[in-house]
Amino acid sequence: MKKILVTGGLGFIGSHTVVELQNAGFEVIIIDDLxxxxxxxxxxxxxxxxxxxxxxxxxxxxxxxxxNFFDKHQVDGIIHFAAFKAVGESMHKPLDYYENNLSALVYxxxxxxxxxxxxxxxxxxxxxxGQADELPITEKAPVKKAESVYGNTKQIGEExxxxxxxxxxxxxxxxxxFNPIGAHESVKxxxxxxxxxxxLIPFVTQxxxxxxxxxxxxxxxxxTSDGTAIRDYIHVVDLAKAHIAALQRxxxxxxxxxxxxxxxxxxxxxxxxxVIKAFEKASGKPLNYKIVGRxxxxxxxxxxxxxxxxxxxxxxxxxxxxxxxxxxxxxxLKQK
Ligand code: UD1
Numbered sequence: 001m002k003k004i005l006v007t008g009g010l011g012f013i014g015s016h017t018v019v020e021l022q023n024a025g026f027e028v029i030i031i032d033d034l035x036x037x038x039x040x041x042x043x044x045x046x047x048x049x050x051x052x053x054x055x056x057x058x059x060x061x062x063x064x065x066x067x068n069f070f071d072k073h074q075v076d077g078i079i080h081f082a083a084f085k086a087v088g089e090s091m092h093k094p095l096d097y098y099e100n101n102l103s104a105l106v107y108x109x110x111x112x113x114x115x116x117x118x119x120x121x122x123x124x125x126x127x128x129x130g131q132a133d134e135l136p137i138t139e140k141a142p143v144k145k146a147e148s149v150y151g152n153t154k155q156i157g158e159e160x161x162x163x164x165x166x167x168x169x170x171x172x173x174x175x176x177x178f179n180p181i182g183a184h185e186s187v188k189x190x191x192x193x194x195x196x197x198x199x200l201i202p203f204v205t206q207x208x209x210x211x212x213x214x215x216x217x218x219x220x221x222x223x224t225s226d227g228t229a230i231r232d233y234i235h236v237v238d239l240a241k242a243h244i245a246a247l248q249r250x251x252x253x254x255x256x257x258x259x260x261x262x263x264x265x266x267x268x269x270x271x272x273x274x275v276i277k278a279f280e281k282a283s284g285k286p287l288n289y290k291i292v293g294r295x296x297x298x299x300x301x302x303x304x305x306x307x308x309x310x311x312x313x314x315x316x317x318x319x320x321x322x323x324x325x326x327x328x329x330x331x332x333l334k335q336k
Contacts, residue, residue, distance in 0.1 A: 029075060032055070118170060121249075130145045135269070181236065182236045218272070229301065230270065230300070
């Protein structure tokens with residue numbers, strides 16, 4: 001049985017990916033520093049799959065701790081989620097973001113080089129495209145100068161991996177996520193935003209639950225059909241499955257280059273107002289919202305052309321926006 005290290009494995013996307021890895025027959029070791037999640041997620045994963053992943057609370061910025069981990073554990077691949085991800089915060093704490101998101105990456109790749117570990121999957125983001133000139137966005141779209149420090153850590157991260165993969169023969173895939181939402185159908189794992197959510201869906205579900213007074217819709221003067229911005233929302237379980245598909249591609253040596261990247265989205269663009277309407281249908285509740293000005297740094301529209309990912313990964317999304325919103329709402333109702 002192949003053993004896979006999942007860093008950030010107790011986070012939102014990480015936990016769903018651990019479940020899918022276990023379902024696919026992989027043995028999982030999780031590293032998480034619990035900075036943005038809780039240890040309960042581990043028990044909830046075990047409740048879903050009946051299998052206990054090996055867990056280590058390690059801060060990947062501490063090089064010696066990373067080395068000690070690899071001295072004791074052999075793995076056949078790494079899926080690296082552990083990173084800071086708040087766009088606004090990244091502008092105020094650039095050095096913390098560069099340290100956490102890049103030093104950990106370098107330390108992991110150094111261990112892979114030194115111990116001849118192959119197969120690396122990296123959490124990247126569609127933010128690397130900025131406002132693309134053409135929609136839907138294909139992998140051929142140019143990477144634009146990042147608007148945020150967070151986005152820059154993803155761009156630099158991809159460059160580091162590409163250089164390391166060429167020099168040291170580490171096969172790697174970066175998955176450029178669009179907007180992951182939703183929760184596992186068991187409603188045992190989901191998104192756990194700390195404090196006031198910055199992303200749309202957790203803000204929507206918290207507003208419907210009465211935790212927030214109203215949702216601010218950031219801008220209705222975009223050049224779109226209803227004036228609100230368009231994004232590509234992908235169910236987190238579909239996204240999790242893309243990681244297993246990417247890992248299989250590397251393990252089966254089906255990759256065409258040592259470093260590849262793929263767009264992981266649903267392929268469908270939805271406006272903020274469309275999301276609100278779909279959520280009202282899924283929850284059966286009207287949502288309290290008001291239109292306010294645009295949020296700084298936001299782009300008009302981003303949605304994926306998934307043709308290349310569908311073919312290369314032999315993967316496609318299976319769940320609809322309605323299902324994703326329904327699961328996000330059920331998850332919200334379970335929170336105290
Ligand atoms: C954001 C990040 C992106 C990151 C992604 C991770 C920015 C500019 N981009 O994407 O780099 O990879 O999260 O999930 O922050 N909206 C509202 N009201 C709200 C919240 C959001 O109207 O209270 C709108 C936004 O203007 C946007 C859409 O909802 O049009 C989605 O926003 P969000 O969930 O924050 O995702 P992105 O901005 O696409």
